[in-house]
Amino acid sequence: MDNNVIKTLENGYKFLVKQFLEVEESLITSPHSSIVKGRILAESISKEVATLENLNYLNTLSQNDRLRELSRHTDVEKWILDIFHNIRNIGNNAAHGKVEGELQNALHIHRNLYKILSWFVEIYIDPNIKADDYEEPCLQKSSDKEIEDIKNEIKKIKLNNNYSNESGKNEKPTVIKGRDCLIDELSKLRQSSKEAVESIKEFSDFKKYMHVIRNVQEELEEIVKKANESDKSQLILVCGSVGDGKSHIISYLQNEYPEIIANFKIDNDATESLLPNQTSMEKLNILLDNFSDEKIKKNNDKFLLAINLGTLNNFIDSEYGERFLTLKRFVKEKKILDTSIESNGFDEESNIQFINFSDYHLFTLKNGIVRSDYIKTLIGKVTDKNENNLFYKSYKGNCLECENKAKCPIKANYEFLGEEEIKDSIVDLLVQAIIKEKIIVSTRALLNFIYELIISRTYIDINSPVFKKKIGKLKIKEYIKSLTPNILFEHRELSFIFKALSEIDPVNIRNEEVDEFIVKFNSSENIMKFFESNINYPKGYIEKFKEEEFKGESKRYLLKLFIRSYYMCGYGDLFSLKDTVYEEYVRNLYYWNKGEKNNLRNMYSKIKEGIMKWNGETSKNNINIFIGKNQTKYKISEELELKINISNLHKNDDVELNKFISFIQVGYKTDKDINLQFINVDYALYSLLNKVINGYRPNKKDRNRFINFIEYMKKLENLGSQKEQIFITEKNRDENRKYKLEYDEEFDQYRFLEI
Template sequence: MEDCLLSELKKLKESSKEAVENTDSFNSFKQYMHITRKVEKELSTLINKVKESDENHLILVCGSVGDGKSHLLSYLKSKIDYLSDYFYIHNDATESNAPNKTSMDTLSEVLSDYTDEELRRKNPNKSILLAINLGTLNNFLKSKYADKYSCLHNYVSDKNILKPKIEGNSFERDSYFQFVNLSDYQLFSLTSNGPISHFMEGSLDKLTNESIQNPFYQSYINNCKSGCTAAKTCPIKYNYELLMQDKVKQTIIKYIAELILKYKTIISSRAFFNFLYNIIVDSDIDQIADKDNLEKYLEKISSGQYLSALLPNLFFSFGKHSDRFKNISLIDPVTKRSETLDTLTITFFNTTDIYKIFSQYIEKRVINNEPFVLAINNISKEEREIALNTLIRFYTFTPKESTNSLEINDLIYNKYLSNLFYWNNGNIKNLKQLYTEVIDSIYEWNGKSETGTRMININPGRNQLKYTISQSVNIKQFVKNLDKSNQEILDKFLPYMILKFIISGNENAVLSIRIDFPLYQLLMRINEGYRPNKQDKNNYVNFVYLINNILEYSNQKEVLTITEKSGNNSKSFTILFDEDFGYEFKEK
């Protein structure tokens, strides 16, 4: 289907030949799709520093599968004339040079100038640019060649390259090793107002820019807008036009960031382009081989099939077709519950004018489209649920500004975003509520104390209802470890927070807990009255350890309270410690 936008869009697929990188080839399509990222500037700076240096160096270009290491080296090779003269470029550390060699054998040969023995003897013969996955680097440093590369091992360890920690990577003249780590960068950046993404926004603009340099837009003009008999009813054309809207682009960025932060989804640049293809092109249409069959398919498509093939529905249903994106269904707005949504659902299933409800909630320019209107007006009773899902999902992308909210925002997630930004930025002033809420949840984890605040219930060994034992503990935040950066945009950040605490009477013991979004969400629910069950405690065993350590490090002179419950009555007893007279047990 050369005369169709679909053929151009197929270049975005992971299975397309354009997805395969080769340092010796960087065609015009890849040149167009390239987006300059900060890591490119970092690497370019290192390359220039190495060129100016009197010694040769090994530059590790580290990252995960599909995150753009090979693309980056290919692009720089096409742009920097001297690169091949000054550097040996090894673009895939997972391949071997010969059938009888492993990738580790090949890697050791490539790095032979950087063994401990060679570095002691002389300056390496050549500088090397090595694109390497973190897993491969870890395996190499544990392989049979490890003893030869202790200097490299020490460098990787000192720079925390294999650990989830953000490290600076400026040029070090006294070291033979340099690095950039693409894994330090998420697909998005953090701000006090939420996530933004130069890469994702740039990628979306590359698809939709109204420019003669844009092959997608030119195909859209030459085919979809000129003479295609299927254009009027084609969901691909509709989705492409929807993607042109800035509001739609920002919503995509927002939800991708949410998917990454909530469920630790790893989305490489290659996977993101593939995702864009799949939210424009329905899987059924993707299987159609030629334009004639596409036209026949669109002639027979039902209202439900047409609605299902539209971008907001493809976006939230893609998890059915991709294990990587399986959790996207968990942030689907149709799974939310609110009084407003319940009222809308009842109205929707009892009205005779569905389009009127759409016009109350969705921007007119989005739904004022003949195929869309026909699909809504001709929807069958069996497909009405598809129509309702379409309404709710479209509302998240293109809501009518004058419409009252459907109350589908995740307020806990929004708070987490703010706290994550302030913690990574070392903004202590704005973290007071976070530490207060987490400390409150520590006190509430084992149930609310019968005798008041600042006490943690202790499990006496087996479940029983008659006695509650509570330990008095004074927990305080420890924030001296936070480095203040005052950056308005965080390009490098950890997707979780590490909070530290001290206990009154034992201030030398600093206890810490890593809080990602699932744990944060649970702690906020506990503060609202939820009691963690056995499964929660199994899932967050590190938080259980934190509480046990708090009790262990707490001052043994603190008050221990035992509450005995008998029907509606209860008695409380305290165990106190006096330095002169020892322990005292008495009824309160």
């Protein structure tokens, strides 16, 4: 872009330029998406302003609160803050489906963003610059023929949709209608789609179709019904994290039980106030006034409040918390903010009820393995072959008749995702990513993930009116890279889910069997035989390149496709891609949450062994310690006998666990019965301890990653025999001699001897 503001930002603020161009690129084809991206860019700029003003703490606040604080503590002028607020309000309204004339609003935001960027450059980068005048966005640079094609296609689409940009009432929708393609339906899954954002006032036909019943919904239903019958005031806290489905389920209850919900006051966004001069804490103070200590027993109001755990914690600890000590005691007694599983059944004696979405996971544990009917059902809502499925109807009506049907990766991926075996593999991979990489996956993020699995945005620009012609011209390499098994692991930039999946790419698994196969694959002249004999693809999935000849680099990316596909839908016994440590951890997680101590003996012993060997190999019931300078000729150790402490195990008779703690808490005590604090062992630490047992020595990166465990080790070392005796062993000699230094307290003497 030939613009002095953009050119200046390129040096040091490329990410702002990238976001601005993304806003511009989706203006015409997806104005709603452009509005959402514009709001995000405005937030990014305000965070940069806060950083440059040495007010970094503001970057943890909401946009509204951050702008208010910038107004109080900086010289940022009112006119620029007003523009920030204008973008914020339009973005929030769009997110809740309250914007008419999306194209006009998108253009308005684009113009205002340019004003903000110009101001940012003049104030913080180059005070001597005179910003170029704003220019209306135009089509991306393309060949003359492509531009003409785009213009013709847009004319057709405008006619099909009765599009008018004069009244502002017949705006073009988020997706381009009139082009007869499955992607128009799939686009409803995107996070930038209006359908992806929850509004408690609306439960659209699409949301009704996509709704999947969860345990948390059934428990909330019961609480709401009983609260409605109560003659007391009732505050129901619907707690959790951003995007975990709180608003969706409240919207569902409104639609399913309108007469009951009509008796409740509802607020589904306690994190932010829409008023510029009001903080989220001030908003909550007003909203919850009738549930203050003074009024909670004097009314029979019913209030359903969706609130994130962080906001709840901030509120009860804020200056307003003194008015709500009853609420504060309830939160602490029920351990809502703690890592524990507490009963949340309706309490007739209480004016406050709760349900915590964080206690529920997207998967369950049963007989030592993971499963997720929820994720699998959600994928099925997109791919199941039934006439109630709007996606499948579009697939039948459009894909099967499309001129590109034999060479379209979108169609191929949709069919691939519809296979039962593939759904199970996707569930397995997602749960692995959740457990191994500790990501929190919301339903909103999950729907966007399904969309990305089907449509490769790297090679397919679905916003182009002539994208079908480009699909027909995809090169073989581009087609292969656009297939789901490759999308899954090669696009960490798409989202935090894809980033986590890239860490567990089957291509990175190395064992003797895999290495032998790679040699065989690379030396074979007929590599298609491996696919035909070992991969269970849907019909036609690789038909486009079956007759191609692959050499060199092309063979390497085909090898990646094979290994990833073999993990997802392979058969035979070519090689194993199993992660036995992960499977072992999941079994132990299940037994620990069930409190089955007889099945946990080996786990406690293994973790203990990893602890004792953390500082290196030594004698049984000894642990190495580090005294003074790092020694190369000797190692020093002390006696330390650890006993297992299972006092935190609680029996659970459920066969399938819907609510559980996602890590294992293990405890030990010394031979003197001194109880140590419990250690939280997640998969990462469990895996590392397994490596330590097998001779691995933790490095600086490991120690920085597991700071809490390092602190635990320091406390542990102080409980050994080092005050009475230590052992010194020679290293790296043909015959390593061992010595003991001990203190005789009775005679106040030290004794050094060889043993």
